[in-house]
Amino acid sequence: MADLQSIPEKMAFKIGEAAEMVGVKQYVLRYWESEFEMLKPRKSRNGQRVYSRRDVECAMMIKKLLYNDRFSIEGARHALRQLKSNVKSIVKEEKTTQVLARTQESAVGHLRSLVEEIRRIRQSL
CATH class of the missing domain: 1.10.1660.10 (Multidrug-efflux Transporter Regulator; Chain: A; Domain 2)
Structure with a gap:
């Protein structure tokens, strides 16, 4: 093989x-x-x-x-179904992690721009 x-x-x-x-x-x-x-x-x-x-x-x-x-045929079927389910869960978690990372990056960028805006306002006072 x-x-x-x-x-x-x-x-x-x-x-x-x-x-x-x-x-x-x-x-x-x-x-x-x-x-x-x-x-x-x-x-x-x-x-x-x-x-x-x-x-x-x-x-x-x-x-x-x-x-x-x-494994028996039935045991192998069960193992393959379990493997498929685990892979789907991992893929779903990975997608969720990617979405969270993008959201976090966006939030950090927004916070940085707010901090800069506050600094400009403080300097103008």
């Missing part, structure tokens, strides 16, 4: 390429598609599966959970 950094920078992979990178047989990927909702490769015009980089990464994570960590 390749690691995430070794996935080629391509837009799409055929099922054979994806299976080779993940280190499983093609039928295993097809089975995982039926068991894991997050593994949903597109289909080409001629009906062939087309895996994105994200699909390959997802399949690698599924393999790690099932083969290395010895």
